[in-house]
Amino acid sequence: MSEITLQIDGREVAARKGMTVLEAAKKAGISIPTLCHHEKLEPYGGCRLCTVEVEERGRTKMVAACLYPVEKDLVVKTRTEKVDRIRKMILELLLAHAPDAFELQDLALEYGADRDRFEKESSFCLHCGLCVRYCAEVKKKNAIGFINCGTRREISFIPEIASKECWNCKECFPLCPTEALQAAFVLTKALVFPSPLSELKG
Amino acid sequence: MDNDKIDRIINKHRGKAGSLVQVLMEIQEENHWLPREVLEKVGEKLDVPLSRVLRIATMYKTFSLTPKGRHEIHICTGSACHVRGARRVLETVQDLTGIKPGETDSDSRFSLETVNCQGCCALGPVVAIDGKTHGRISPDEIADALKKYD
């Protein structure tokens, strides 16, 4: 793998060809916020929080750092007025779903996002897909998946699989940036094992 | 829907790219809805996890995961029909049947769906009931038309 240099926030940064901007930044100690990114998983590009500004042949554009490949002499800016504006809006849109999620609160402080900008939404899920992808890519169980599309998209445990696999795993729980996953699981459990009350409490 | 028929459909497409959608589509066309056990079977036979089968089955408008009523009402809400008053027609049908798009009434008399452009914009607003096209239809006319179905 050949070494190349690019510029991130005014600094010359060395990277290997094939790396993403996010990886190169991380290696250089420059932090870019993410929600749907996880080292063990394929890049997803869903939350768009890692949006940065890149300049290539004189043209600037906004790209997702978790997916954009590094190139020789690429100029990346991770904090510009535009970048901050985009991140602030993304956070505000997500805070409508999960106003109390710690991860969002910290970022909201950083970017001045108003948690009450939008009316609260009934679903707590941020659709980062960490649970879905972890279950499919790492555990290879596919006990949870996405259903529906557009604004009706949601996550759903597959009871037939969840009843066999999830109780002893639950490795996706700590990945969830909100409480939504646990709530969804509790609901599924209630549907699959309608009986012992003790379990519902447990 | 009997197992042989499902097997035949699966075997026809097995091993081909995009077979999942094609299989589900043919079952939907035959059976008018996709029962859970059929989805499980399709997933097993095509070696696709149930989560992915469900994802595909819930993503596309054509697939239904609940049984359909005796009569299927499709109301076009494409842009041409929209500017010609499709919304009022839809509201009338919703009022008369008591169901929203995607639902079936409790007597299994009607199922209601909205569809995007059917390519016959000259007839807008368009409603199809059991495949029969009613063109340039007004709210009053659709109310009359519905009475003919039981």
Add this chain to the structure above:
Amino acid sequence: MARINSAAELEELRKDIVSKRDAAKPCVAICAGIACLGPGNDRVISAFEEEIRKQSLEARVEIRATGCHGFCEKGPIAIIYPGEICYLQVTPEDVPEIVSQTIVGKKVIDRLVYTDPDTGEKAARQSEIPFYRNQMRLLTGNSTRINPKSIEDYLAIGGYAALAKALFEMKPDQVIEEIKKANLRGRGGGGFPAGSKWQTARNAPGEEKYVIVNAHEGEPGAFMDRALFTGNPHLVLEGLIIGAYAIGSHRGFIYTRHDTPQLRENIAIALAQAEEYGLLGENILGSGFNFNVEVHLDVGIFVSGESSALMRSIEGKAPEPRPKYIRTSVSGIWDRPSNLNNVETWANVPQIISKGSGWYGSIGTDRSKGTKLISLSGNICNTGVVEVPMGTPLREIIYGFGGGIPNGKKLKAVHFGGPMGGSIPESLIDSPLDFDVLAELGTSLGAGDMLVMDEDTCMVEMARYFLDFLSGESCGKCVPCREGIRQMLKILTNITKGKGKEGDIQLLEEIAGVAGEAALCSLGRSIAKPLYSVLKYFRDEFEAHIKEKRCPALSCQELAASGGAKEK
């Protein structure tokens, strides 16, 4: 039928087909397009078959069920050749009279021909009807002349001659050069130069490459691709095979809608016939070039028309746009170079190869060449498909071909490009039909769907309508698109219900700006385009809804109490 093994054999066969045909033999061409199915073209066709049988004319009269004739407003349409007598809104009851009077008696039935609504003047021949008179029907003109289920009909009008020319007289690079010189731009919406795209796919590393026909046509109000593809499937197929040869692809895909059975059937027949004749499969026309095509179906979601989502769908995955920053022409289906063009783009290829880029370049404007199919719909007298040279003023399309606005209403706006397009006001309809001009005006030629709106249309409601459409038709993966649609739709719905607040417009613009910059795919980045155009040209309507709780078009019912909506 034996395979055709060379260009010479193709020409032999063509001569043979033409020589067996009698141009003087009466033929009735009936539109079997989907738009006329509702008014009963199938019953009209049956009535002709029955009547011809009854009068024992089977050997002397040909019945031809054709693709869409374009004039959907007046369907079902029957044209009687050789006189080209065009009868409109034909019913089964009219058929015995047509057979006796016109086919046998060579007399025109006055009441069935076109009557100008203003002057009362009659036009008996198709080419004399104002709707057709000034069109330039390079792609659609043959639709009345061929039965889409007959490859011989296509061969009789010169079909597959361009393919033979490309295979035997041109190198792949020359084909690409010709398409580049013609400046053929993609008809699917982007207007991207097809030749450059082909070149990228050809140059991309890898042995296995794919070519794809995008026949998804998911925008509401767009029905020209279905009309063209159903009516002349071999034309599109010929273009695809030429493209495959130029790019170096041996496997092609047709991605189309499941809900148009005629289209599915005609494609399937065309593929089987082309293979039988040696125009598809191994060693095409004896040239050594191999190419196969398979059909994939969309089963109902708009986002699957987005190129990378479409390709994932072909791979058998959920139709979600791919997030990677690499062009599909370099890495598409199964990460291999994949060149996608829409139906109309492919259909333009054979004539460019046959007649040359010089000829093609003489049609249209400086940077938009050739003709464009337009599906005219909405508040327009003549709904239908028209084909006009690029550069035609929109006014001519609306008033010349379209016959103006019905019910004595005034024209308010024209919308192009469906949920990813924009609206322009009446004051701009002298603008030419041109990719770049329309883009500068804040709309987009899109696939050629042109929605005409009269004065009773509320533009705020239209902006809401398109977002409502997208809320169920996008994939929902990325935050700016999914949540942007959700919040913008909420705000717009409130405004149309009289619950608009000070600051709503600014908030809408802010969300729209973020979606436009940060969404994952081209669909997501375009979700606010209809809204932007309405804000640009009809901002006062927003202000009236928000500040005065008034709908100037008197369309929003919930505002009735405070100044009035009227019952429609």
